[in-house]
Amino acid sequence: MCTVCGCGQGETKIEGESHEHTHVHEDGTVYSHSHGHEEEHHHPHDHDEAHAHPHESQEHLHVHDDGTVHSHGHVHEGGHHHGHEGLDIHFGHGPAHAHAPGMSQARMVQIEQDILSKNDAYAGENRRLFQEHGIFAVNLVSSPGSGKTTLLVRTISALKGRHPVAVVEGDQQTSNDADRIRATGAAAIQVNTGKGCHLDAHMVGHAVERLKPADNSLLMIENVGNLVCPAAFDLGEAHKVAILSTTEGEDKPLKYPDMFAAADVMLLNKVDLLPHLQFNVPLCIEYARRVNPNLRVILISALSGEGMDEWLGWLEDNLKAAAARREETVAQLRQRVAALEAEVARLKG
Amino acid sequence: MHEMSLAEGVLQVIEDYARKEGYRRVKTVTLEIGRLSGAEPEAMRFCFDAVVRGTLADGAALEIVETGGSGWCLACGKTVPLEARYDPCPDCGGYQVQATGGMEMRVKELEVE
Ligand SMILES: Nc1nc2c(ncn2[C@@H]2O[C@H](COP(=O)(O)OP(=O)(O)OP(=O)(O)O)[C@@H](O)[C@H]2O)c(=O)[nH]1
Ligand SMILES: [Mg+2]
Ligand SMILES: [Zn+2]
Ligand SMILES: [Zn+2]
Ligand SMILES: [Zn+2]
Ligand SMILES: [Zn+2]
Ligand SMILES: [Zn+2]
Ligand SMILES: [Zn+2]
Ligand SMILES: [Zn+2]
Ligand SMILES: [Zn+2]
Numbered sequence: 001m002c003t004v005c006g007c008g009q010g011e012t013k014i015e016g017e018s019h020e021h022t023h024v025h026e027d028g029t030v031y032s033h034s035h036g037h038e039e040e041h042h043h044p045h046d047h048d049e050a051h052a053h054p055h056e057s058q059e060h061l062h063v064h065d066d067g068t069v070h071s072h073g074h075v076h077e078g079g080h081h082h083g084h085e086g087l088d089i090h091f092g093h094g095p096a097h098a099h100a101p102g103m104s105q106a107r108m109v110q111i112e113q114d115i116l117s118k119n120d121a122y123a124g125e126n127r128r129l130f131q132e133h134g135i136f137a138v139n140l141v142s143s144p145g146s147g148k149t150t151l152l153v154r155t156i157s158a159l160k161g162r163h164p165v166a167v168v169e170g171d172q173q174t175s176n177d178a179d180r181i182r183a184t185g186a187a188a189i190q191v192n193t194g195k196g197c198h199l200d201a202h203m204v205g206h207a208v209e210r211l212k213p214a215d216n217s218l219l220m221i222e223n224v225g226n227l228v229c230p231a232a233f234d235l236g237e238a239h240k241v242a243i244l245s246t247t248e249g250e251d252k253p254l255k256y257p258d259m260f261a262a263a264d265v266m267l268l269n270k271v272d273l274l275p276h277l278q279f280n281v282p283l284c285i286e287y288a289r290r291v292n293p294n295l296r297v298i299l300i301s302a303l304s305g306e307g308m309d310e311w312l313g314w315l316e317d318n319l320k321a322a323a324a325r326r327e328e329t330v331a332q333l334r335q336r337v338a339a340l341e342a343e344v345a346r347l348k349g
Numbered sequence: 350m351h352e353m354s355l356a357e358g359v360l361q362v363i364e365d366y367a368r369k370e371g372y373r374r375v376k377t378v379t380l381e382i383g384r385l386s387g388a389e390p391e392a393m394r395f396c397f398d399a400v401v402r403g404t405l406a407d408g409a410a411l412e413i414v415e416t417g418g419s420g421w422c423l424a425c426g427k428t429v430p431l432e433a434r435y436d437p438c439p440d441c442g443g444y445q446v447q448a449t450g451g452m453e454m455r456v457k458e459l460e461v462e
Contacts, residue, residue, distance in 0.1 A: 106462045109370050115358040115380075115454040118365075198354070229351030232387070257435045258387050290444045291435045 014206050015175055015190040119233055122201035126208065126236025134216040134326030136319045139235050141259055142243035143252075144225030147269040149177045151243065151302040152220055156184045158312055163319055164217035168207045170199040170224045177222065187211055198230040199223050205236075216323040218315060227256040238318065239263075245270040246277055250284035257291040265296045267311065272301040355388055355454060356396035362456045363406055372461035375406040379458045383451035385418035385434045418451030 114120065130137050140148050149169075156165045167188040169178040178190035189211045191203050204221060213219050221237060223230045231240075242263035244252055247270060253260040260266060266288055268281070285297050298314070300307030363375055378397070382388050390413045397411050418431040422438040423445040429438050431448065438446050 106376060106460055107372075109366060109372065109459045109461055111362065111366060111456045111458055113362045113366075113456050115355050115362065115456060118358060118361045198351070200354075229354060232351055232354070254435070261434070293445055293447075 012194060012196065012203055013192040014203065014210065015178060015192070016210060116232065116234075119201050122205055123234035123236040126201055126205050129208070130219065130236060130238070131322075131325065132329070133213070134323045135213050135219050136217075136315070136322040137219040137221065137235075137237040138315075139221045139223055139230075139237035139240045140243060141223045141227070141230045141240055141263065142225060142245075143227050143248060146225070146243045146245040146248065147302045148222045148225070148243055149180055151267070151269065151300070152222060153180060153184055154302050154305070154308065155220070155312070155315070156181070156186045158308060159218065159315070160185070163316070164214040166211050166213040166217060166219050168199070168204060168211065168219070168221045170203075170222060172196070172224060187213070193224055197224055197226045197228070198233050199235060200233050201235050216319070216326065218319055227252070227259045231256075231258040231262040238322070239265060241265045241267060243267045243269050244284070244288075246273050246279045250280050251287060253284070253288040253291055260288050260295065261292045263292070263295065265298065265314065267307075268297060268299045269302055271299045271306055272304040352388060352392040352396040353400070355393065356400040359397065359456055360400050360404060360406065363459065364404075366459070367405060367461075370461070372459075373405060374462050375409045375459050376462065377410045377412060377460035378406060378456065379412045379414065381414045381416060381453055381455045381457045383416045383418065383453040385420075385431060385448050385451040386454045387434065388454055390415065414457065416451050416453060418448065420446040420448045420450075422446045 126137075129135075140152070142148055152167060156167075159165055165186045167178070167181045167186060169175075169181065169188055169190045170193060171177055171190065172193050172195065174192070175190040178188040181188035189207050191199060191207050193199065193203070199221065208219070211219075221235055223235075240263040242259055242265070244266060246268065253266075268284065271281075274281070281299070288295050288297065296314075298307055298310050300311055359378065359380065363378065367373070367375075380393070382390055382393065393413065394411055401407055401409060418433070419428055420431045420438075421427070422429050422441065422443065424441050424443045425438060428449060429440055429446065431439075431446065431451070434448055435444075436446075437444050
């Protein structure tokens with residue numbers, strides 16, 4: 001459990017998946033979630049592999065080829081893939097991995113690997129999928145209650161009939177927000193992170209494979225309300241959009257700079273309340289640009305609709321660009337296929 | 350920042366390499382943490398010990414190499430040293446500084462057996 005912000009792992013639930021289930025990906029990640037067997041995972045993993053480090057259950061002694069003796073416990077089904085060639089001497093239950101003194105052989109292994117490389121690899125897969133399908137994906141990040149879901153509902157209504165919209169909802173508990181989105185007629189899927197305080201790219205990959213957003217659609221990902229760690233987790237989105245509401249105080253960008261540095265757009269929401277508050281808008285924008293000089297700021301009210309045109313304009317420009325990039329890729333592929341076919345025809349002569 | 354998830358990331362990297370490199374136990378983990386990465390070395394140690402309990406890195410020593418921060422100041426037109434991510438330029442006091450070094454969070458090397 002996270003002592004900094006209270007997150008933990010292993011309790012993720014993706015709505016609509018049929019049974020609880022642990023699977024081991026090809027790369028060895030053990031992922032516990034529920035899902036139906038009909039669907040395809042778009043990232044490769046193996047449902048059969050049973051033996052993942054660290055070993056569990058039976059304790060026993062290993063004598064390696066080089067004479068090293070050590071004891072540990074492990075499951076015997078699934079075979080070893082860590083190269084124990086020696087004999088197994090079972091001796092009941094002892095401490096796991098208690099090495100015989102003086103017989104171990106330490107060595108150094110150079111790694112040079114980014115700590116978040118796993119998440120980043122999943123994010124890369126998501127991003128590739130979005131690009132292939134012309135999907136424009138935004139990751140909405142904010143404190144709890146800044147107005148993310150209200151804004152999503154209003155955005156979906158405004159785009160109705162013009163652009164298909166799909167939503168991934170991240171919350172620790174409840175499917176309330178996904179229910180609010182579905183009431184608009186848009187497709188939504190709830191991811192409950194349990195103790196986890198952010199969405200990661202692996203969860204989003206699984207959610208998207210259930211959601212199956214249409215080509216050239218808008219995918220909005222509402223992250224868990226938290227101004228801290230969602231900043232560090234790439235989900236494969238095109239842009240992070242930070243939402244700050246006027247009731248939170250203008251110094252939030254200085255208090256939680258990573259989030260405002262990671263975002264490309266800041267929506268300053270609940271501006272309808274400004275007459276009742278002591279909130280200095282220019283100072284807030286100055287603070288935000290101090291941590292991110294290129295930040296685009298839009299003043300908005302999800303309640304009154306003020307500022308919605310600018311926000312919708314930004315979304316539509318990006319939707320067009322994503323669709324155009326996909327067209328271009330498809331046209332290039334067609335050209336290549338045509339060239340190959342011509343070549344085949346020429347060879348057949 | 351978010352050291353618990355980072356510690357879990359470290360464990361994932363260690364477990365990945367265990368299969369590739371064929372080690373069964375990790376005695377020392379060396380991390381490189383940039384001063385501008387947002388990760389706190391002390392919080393990192395605390396979370397690491399909790400996360401690796403019961404794994405192949407249980408009880409492993411954690412060594413953290415901290416690397417200094419630097420940034421490009423637009424006004425001065427040069428690279429300047431930075432103590433923290435959102436600090437002003439130490440020369441001109443301006444905030445138009447783009448962080449360029451010291452953001453890394455990396456597993457550097459392991460002592461294994
Ligand atoms: N006055 C005003 N209230 C708003 C506005 N936007 C949202 N609210 C209110 O703020 C409260 C929280 O809104 P939500 O949309 O649930 O916020 P959220 O960010 O999705 O919340 P979590 O998902 O729980 O983090 C609700 O009572 C909304 O009616 C706004 O622009 N103006
Ligand atoms: Mg919400
Ligand atoms: Zn956390
Ligand atoms: Zn299954
Ligand atoms: Zn699965
Ligand atoms: Zn062994
Ligand atoms: Zn064995
Ligand atoms: Zn988190
Ligand atoms: Zn998976
Ligand atoms: Zn300067």
